Amino acid sequence: MIAIWALLAYITSIIVWNAVLKRNIGEAMIVGLLVSVAFAGAHAPAVLVESVSEAMQEQVTYAAIAFVVASHLMGRTPLLTRLIDILNSMLGRVRGGPVYTSILGGGAFASIAHIGAAVTAAVGSITVPWMKRSGVSPAMSATVVAGCAGMGITFPFSGTMFILVGSAGVSQLMSAEEIVIPLLVAGLWCLLYRLVAAFIIVRRHGIQAMDPADLRPARQTFRAGWTSLLLLVAIAVPVLLTLGPTGRALAGWAGVDVADSVSLVVWIPVLLVGLVAYLGRDVLPKRPAQWWSLLGSSAPRIGVVGVTIVGAFSASEALAALGLPAQLSSLLGRIDAPLWLLALAVGVLVVAVAIPLTGSATMAAIGPVAVATLVGAGVPAPVAASAVLVFASTEGASPPSAAPIYVASGIAGVDPAKTFKPLIGYFCLPILAIGVLITLGVLPV
Known part of the structure; x- marks a missing residue:
């Protein structure tokens, strides 16, 4: 059960380094990675190199940084203000x-795209600045957007769903x-709850309607600002190329799966920056x-986001190498208790x-065993x-490693750790309670 102990040590070390010692989340993720890799013993150096190498090739790593640059550029133009x-x-x-x-x-975008980081990026690039303008704190703005990321897993027909139902078990x-x-x-139950959560957030944090004096x-x-609506093209074009009737028609014409060739996570920020x-x-x-100076001024935010997300993905790879999926599957098979x-x-x-x-990796690792346990x-x-699948949908809102957290925090310009609680x-x-x-x-489906 060494991988399970490594997972517990990983989470504990991040909490202690960030919350107790008050160090930044980038440092905490590096510490967590080193702690988890240490459980590999003599193989630790090789596991560390391989894990970091895999993390550097993740599309979401690029996307998180690209959205920091995009939001930084938008802040230097009147486009977002007009929108x-x-x-x-x-x-x-x-x-x-x-x-x-x-x-x-x-919810609407998740039902189409199903990719947590893409949902966060597409929706957050518009609504996070809008929430901040309306008096919502940067941390809560990022929290709301990241909290929606997992909805893609809870709607048909996500890749995660097919990974689960297509498994042999x-x-x-x-x-x-x-x-x-x-x-x-x-x-829909999960979406309804999120609307209830929004109601609670609005009341608890005293979020008001805009001052009539600020409304035009x-x-x-x-x-004055119709051209700013063209920013939505950065979302619409990749979606239309990969999903729905146009995506199917294009795939049939090209003879390839366009969804595999055109990554929403990659192309949304590319088009947005352009x-x-x-x-x-x-x-x-x-x-x-002048461009060098402008882009250089975004370096502090890029540094924290980049280090944090690379650390998160590297730790994920390291824990998988230690055998976490198999060990957790074994643990699930031993449970004998009342249904609740x-x-x-x-x-x-x-x-x-x-x-x-990720949710997909989670389903591949222990999804079949989890389903079989409940069916039994x-x-x-x-x-x-x-x-x-509802349980797995928490991957977008589960600190400290969920990629959507860092995408949302990068857009909001806030320390990701402030969104954890x-x-x-x-x-x-x-x-989690809805899944139970x-x-x-109790909640019929």
């Missing part, structure tokens, strides 16, 4: 309007078609030296695995699979 003025003119009179819009937008218990409706209903007529704001540079060309630098306690234990273990791993206790297979309280633990209630039949 927020348009949004405020339409919804600014509603108390907490940007928060509710972020939740609903996250689960495919023997049910067909892929049997989970579609239960998972859709489970996803929609016709006026649209006339559009910002073009639309803001009147106020952005003209000379290479069994559901809670399975949920906690899935959530624990989803801390260092009398839970219908589609219900059990839906609940396990509210993410656990508002999203991680409640979503689905398993018990």
